[in-house]
Amino acid sequence: MADVVVTGTNIRSANTEGFNPVQTISREEIRTSGKSTTSDLLRSISANTGNGSNETQNSGWSSGAAGIGLRGLSQKNTLVLLNGRRVANYGFPGGGLSDTFVNLNALPMVAVQRLEVLKDGASAVYGSDAVAGVTNIITRQNFEGLEFGASYGVADQGGLETTTAKLVGGYGNLDDDGFNILISLEAYTRERLDQDERDLTKSGIYSDLPGGRWNGWSAKGARFLVNGQSVPFLNAAGQCPEGMVLTASAPIDGLQGNTCAINLAPHTTLIPSTDRYQAYVHATARLTPQVEAFGEVLYSYVEGASLFGSSPFFTLEGGRFALNAQTGLAEPVSNLLPANNPYNPYGVATPIEYTFFDLGRTLKTNESESYRALAGLRGNTEKFDWEAAIYASGSTERETVSGGFANRWTLAQALADGTLNLHNPGATPQAVLDGIRLSTVRPAESRLYGADFKITGELFTLPAGQIGYAAGIEYRNESLVSRNPWQIDAGLQVRPAIAAVDGERDVFAAFAEFNIPVFSNLDIQIAGRADEYSDFGSAFSPKAGLRWKLHDKLAVRASASRGFRAPSLSENSASTMISYGSVIDPYDPDLPNSRQSPTFFTVGNTDLEPEETKSLNFGAVFTPTRSSVISVDWYQIKLDNLIGTNNITTVVQNNNPADVIRDSRGKLQAVYNRYQNLTSLETSGIDVDISHRWATDNWGDFTASSAYTHLLEYKRPNTVGGPILDYAGTNRGATLPADKATTRLGWSRNAFNANLTWYYTSGYDQATVIAGQTSVDAYNQFDAYLGWAISDKISLYAKIENLFDEAPPHDASFPGVRAPYDFGQYDLRGRYFRIGFDASF
Numbered sequence: 001m002a003d004v005v006v007t008g009t010n011i012r013s014a015n016t017e018g019f020n021p022v023q024t025i026s027r028e029e030i031r032t033s034g035k036s037t038t039s040d041l042l043r044s045i046s047a048n049t050g051n052g053s054n055e056t057q058n059s060g061w062s063s064g065a066a067g068i069g070l071r072g073l074s075q076k077n078t079l080v081l082l083n084g085r086r087v088a089n090y091g092f093p094g095g096g097l098s099d100t101f102v103n104l105n106a107l108p109m110v111a112v113q114r115l116e117v118l119k120d121g122a123s124a125v126y127g128s129d130a131v132a133g134v135t136n137i138i139t140r141q142n143f144e145g146l147e148f149g150a151s152y153g154v155a156d157q158g159g160l161e162t163t164t165a166k167l168v169g170g171y172g173n174l175d176d177d178g179f180n181i182l183i184s185l186e187a188y189t190r191e192r193l194d195q196d197e198r199d200l201t202k203s204g205i206y207s208d209l210p211g212g213r214w215n216g217w218s219a220k221g222a223r224f225l226v227n228g229q230s231v232p233f234l235n236a237a238g239q240c241p242e243g244m245v246l247t248a249s250a251p252i253d254g255l256q257g258n259t260c261a262i263n264l265a266p267h268t269t270l271i272p273s274t275d276r277y278q279a280y281v282h283a284t285a286r287l288t289p290q291v292e293a294f295g296e297v298l299y300s301y302v303e304g305a306s307l308f309g310s311s312p313f314f315t316l317e318g319g320r321f322a323l324n325a326q327t328g329l330a331e332p333v334s335n336l337l338p339a340n341n342p343y344n345p346y347g348v349a350t351p352i353e354y355t356f357f358d359l360g361r362t363l364k365t366n367e368s369e370s371y372r373a374l375a376g377l378r379g380n381t382e383k384f385d386w387e388a389a390i391y392a393s394g395s396t397e398r399e400t401v402s403g404g405f406a407n408r409w410t411l412a413q414a415l416a417d418g419t420l421n422l423h424n425p426g427a428t429p430q431a432v433l434d435g436i437r438l439s440t441v442r443p444a445e446s447r448l449y450g451a452d453f454k455i456t457g458e459l460f461t462l463p464a465g466q467i468g469y470a471a472g473i474e475y476r477n478e479s480l481v482s483r484n485p486w487q488i489d490a491g492l493q494v495r496p497a498i499a500a501v502d503g504e505r506d507v508f509a510a511f512a513e514f515n516i517p518v519f520s521n522l523d524i525q526i527a528g529r530a531d532e533y534s535d536f537g538s539a540f541s542p543k544a545g546l547r548w549k550l551h552d553k554l555a556v557r558a559s560a561s562r563g564f565r566a567p568s569l570s571e572n573s574a575s576t577m578i579s580y581g582s583v584i585d586p587y588d589p590d591l592p593n594s595r596q597s598p599t600f601f602t603v604g605n606t607d608l609e610p611e612e613t614k615s616l617n618f619g620a621v622f623t624p625t626r627s628s629v630i631s632v633d634w635y636q637i638k639l640d641n642l643i644g645t646n647n648i649t650t651v652v653q654n655n656n657p658a659d660v661i662r663d664s665r666g667k668l669q670a671v672y673n674r675y676q677n678l679t680s681l682e683t684s685g686i687d688v689d690i691s692h693r694w695a696t697d698n699w700g701d702f703t704a705s706s707a708y709t710h711l712l713e714y715k716r717p718n719t720v721g722g723p724i725l726d727y728a729g730t731n732r733g734a735t736l737p738a739d740k741a742t743t744r745l746g747w748s749r750n751a752f753n754a755n756l757t758w759y760y761t762s763g764y765d766q767a768t769v770i771a772g773q774t775s776v777d778a779y780n781q782f783d784a785y786l787g788w789a790i791s792d793k794i795s796l797y798a799k800i801e802n803l804f805d806e807a808p809p810h811d812a813s814f815p816g817v818r819a820p821y822d823f824g825q826y827d828l829r830g831r832y833f834r835i836g837f838d839a840s841f
Helices: 027-032 039-041 410-417 432-435 646-654
Strands: 022-026 078-082 114-117 133-139 144-157 162-171 179-190 216-225 231-232 243-248 259-265 267-269 275-287 293-309 314-316 320-324 331-333 352-354 363-380 383-407 437-462 465-482 498-519 522-533 538-552 554-565 576-580 582-583 592-594 599-604 611-622 628-639 661-664 668-674 680-695 700-715 724-726 739-749 753-762 764-770 773-776 778-790 793-802 832-840
Touching: 022 027, 027 114, 039 114, 314 383, 383 646, 383 832, 410 432, 437 498, 522 554, 582 646, 646 661, 646 668
Parallel strands: 078 133, 231 259, 599 668
Antiparallel strands: 022 114, 114 133, 144 162, 144 832, 162 179, 179 275, 216 231, 216 259, 216 352, 243 259, 275 293, 293 363, 314 352, 320 331, 363 383, 383 437, 437 465, 465 498, 498 522, 498 576, 522 538, 538 554, 554 611, 576 599, 582 592, 611 628, 628 680, 661 668, 680 700, 700 724, 700 739, 739 753, 753 778, 764 773, 778 793, 793 832
16 A cells, blocks of 8 residues: 555555544545535534534625634634645635634635545644644646536525536646646636525514514614604605615514614525636656656635625614724714704704615625645655645735715715705715715735745664654745725724734744554654744644554554644734624613624734643544444543633623713613633534445445534633633534534445435524523434436536425524524525536546
């Protein structure tokens, strides 16, 4: 068997039973899965417990992007590699500032040979970010031939039409010709899905469901606020402005009186549209019998569009802010309708809540261009192998908002002189609207430059075998710049969404690793890595592992390591974020314990220290037959100096006036938070992987596999210095189901092959009992695949995702954007059909 390098080590070995648990997803499994993208496939694995961003969650900050967060530790704790080396992070951090991550949607799919997921800490090998594990995307090598294909998909309930096309070509044989070049091209397009396209969400009314009311509606279409009551904004004929409905306010927000309300379902995106175009080239040339040159170039263009769910239109209301252009601080924007305004019947300045349809919808379009270029040499001598490479990687983002923003000064002037027709907005002069409407562009740029050199070989021979080793050095320069639209910095835009970052650093590292055969059946791994960061200092990460083959059919493995996660450039720079969402307010003057939508302020901290981690792993691998493997692993990860912010719900519950801003009635307006080194986090769990293959004479070949993860605990404080709470199996923070499993059954016979995949996600407990609901139900999804090779060159296939059209389980806390299910775990695409063909020559 040829020696290979498995993710989690730099030492080549013929032993596939390593020191660390690695889940490998082969090209065949990728092809026959129900998934069509790298991100969908990786996010479906059982170790991806939760707390990672997907496209639905990112519809506000970074449409079209997706990351992976193993062990529930969020995506900033999972290192993503392409062929064993880093790629640049996405330019817009997830959640505005909190999580820097690699956009999985920008990585190649059709050129992939296999995906390796290391489910153990690996800072001793890779450095920062490899706290929860490593995802390594490995492309095809020495491929010869031509492949192309296309597919079309559509949801059973309509919408989300998807088309894909691919081309992969390889020329030259490294052994015979001395070179090989692989080129892959792929395209992926998908329509947007909005809430009015699904039965569950289109009405916006959930009064018949636990915890439900008119959650999908806004009572702030057009109304006055008078003595704590809602008074609708009506014309002389008693009509609301066009597009609004006269109804009671109480079912929507608990306020007494009537209002001109809006159903926001047609203006809220469930899944963004996306267009993705990617090109990948990999080349290898043999310069001498001992030296090879290699290189690769990846280019990706991704465009995603969605309606900003929290605020699809501009609404003038209390709690609105704009930046002061001189001080850079936020200052309030008045929602008082002047006394002399012709649409003010009260004769005194009166607070209003008014949504301006004519300023357009906040359609956000995120364009992303990313690349990685790499060149290197590798060779071998009589005593060791060596490899050196340099690379450059980047991701450039551009977020355009076509409407739904207002110029604070021209808006105030139009309200003062009455040129805005508030009863009949369509009659407002176009010049007035053009003067108020803002269209903005938010740019960002992430860059990564690096070089590395390493050697691997064997030191000397012990009675039980040779000591293998690897050692090397590495240099990286990382930078992240995210700018505000100029209208924000100039103090023009009302309700600015801000995620400003400007950070750069250099990283130097040296590492070494040894595999020591103690006995013929017992090996020990020792590894260490020293990192020097220009912004916070140094860190050393040691690791020790053991592999003990107790029997031909049974081996045990164990590892212990210390690691770190450097503060991200968005956490430890002078960064600022202003965002909008919802939080349960126990002190709301109109409806206590209802969900409110204040402005959230988050700021960076240049004095942050790195997170320190300790990881333990113990497992056993049982191979009862040559075609069967069973592995069981227990893991534990402890983090100290945890970087994060206070729990927003707790901040609101504490109601400290320094952090919680309310109006004169006590209505929640704004919440302030900042990054800090918190106390600790501890999580542990169990992984079980089972696979079996068997062949029959008449019925074909069968495969069965299952990957199961049980989250035993996930303990951390929800406030700085607060008590340690267990988040496992709850929605106390991000939803973390205690159990996830992926089970596959495969069959092939002659020209046909089929797969059925079962994705299981357990239910979870409600952190707060709502409308009598103490827990949320489990979720089961089945995906099916059927392929037919009509010749040795052409095959057809059909895929069905969510075969039984399972709906997301109801969550009475309404954690989604005005929807009763968790957007981080589920979506509303429903049953989805896809057909396609593949051809190879």
